[in-house]
Amino acid sequence: MLHDNRAKGLTLADVEIRLDDRPLIALSQRIAPGKVLTVMGPSGSGKSTLLSFIGGFLDPAFAARGEVHAAGVDLLALPPAERRAGILFQDPLLFPHMSVGANVAFAIPPDIRDRRERWRMAAEILADMDLAGFEDRDPATLSGGQKARVALARVLVSRPRVLLLDEPFSKLDMELRVQMRSLVFERARAAELPVILVTHDEADAEVAGGGVHRIGANGDGHG
Numbered sequence: 305m306l307h308d309n310r311a312k313g314l315t316l317a318d319v320e321i322r323l324d325d326r327p328l329i330a331l332s333q334r335i336a337p338g339k340v341l342t343v344m345g346p347s348g349s350g351k352s353t354l355l356s357f358i359g360g361f362l363d364p365a366f367a368a369r370g371e372v373h374a375a376g377v378d379l380l381a382l383p384p385a386e387r388r389a390g391i392l393f394q395d396p397l398l399f400p401h402m403s404v405g406a407n408v409a410f411a412i413p414p415d416i417r418d419r420r421e422r423w424r425m426a427a428e429i430l431a432d433m434d435l436a437g438f439e440d441r442d443p444a445t446l447s448g449g450q451k452a453r454v455a456l457a458r459v460l461v462s463r464p465r466v467l468l469l470d471e472p473f474s475k476l477d478m479e480l481r482v483q484m485r486s487l488v489f490e491r492a493r494a495a496e497l498p499v500i501l502v503t504h505d506e507a508d509a510e511v512a513g514g515g516v517h518r519i520g521a522n523g524d525g526h527g
């Protein structure tokens with residue numbers, strides 16, 4: 305199974321999410337390792353709700369069913385903390401009271417116990433994000449683009465099974481947006497991570513290059 309690429313990707317089978325009996329999301333998709341499924345649709349159509357469902361923090365107001373397998377693991381059978389769904393939001397959401405290095409080291413799985421090893425791993429991934437030597441910096445002193453790269457470092461170091469992107473580029477100006485977009489997709493390919501990208505930007509979908517799931521104004525039920 306280890307060499308079976310299908311097991312490594314993300315499978316959404318007959319996923320259906322309803323709100324007050326209104327079908328919001330209905331989809332079956334297979335996302336291969338390193339590939340991106342872009343989810344587009346108007347505000348309120350249920351894009352973030354889909355990511356919450358996969359991550360395990362769906363509000364109880366919603367009713368959901370279906371199956372989600374990532375890296376051969378049944379995610380819905382696991383509590384949120386064990387799903388290892390890596391999420392990037394519009395805001396980098398760095399902990400303000402921790403250094404940049406501590407922000408990244410915090411996300412390293414607990415089976416790596418040695419403090420020096422954790423710090424070394426944090427420094428290594430920061431360097432890979434073009435942030436070499438930033439470990440001791442206060443997040444407040446970073447630019448928007450630098451904060452976004454710390455958030456990416458933090459999510460990658462957590463050994464996610466899937467990468468969920470909730471409009472992570474939308475607050476960046478055009479130049480940074482282009483850079484960050486290619487960095488994220490490149491690292492996802494390198495780590496063979498399946499990606500779901502929620503966006504309003506057609507250019508994001510084009511660069512992502514994978515399939516696009518479009519939700520209608522009234523959800524998937526009334527396309």
Ligand SMILES: Nc1ncnc2c1ncn2[C@@H]1O[C@H](COP(=O)(O)OP(=O)(O)OP(=O)(O)O)[C@@H](O)[C@H]1O
Binds near residue numbers: 353
């Ligand atoms: N906790 C909740 N309880 C009830 N309804 C909710 C709750 N959270 C969201 N909703 C509703 O569910 C629908 C889907 O919301 P969601 O945030 O997934 O949309 P979205 O497509 O991500 O929107 P946007 O593009 O604005 O981020 C909306 O109609 C929203 O009002």
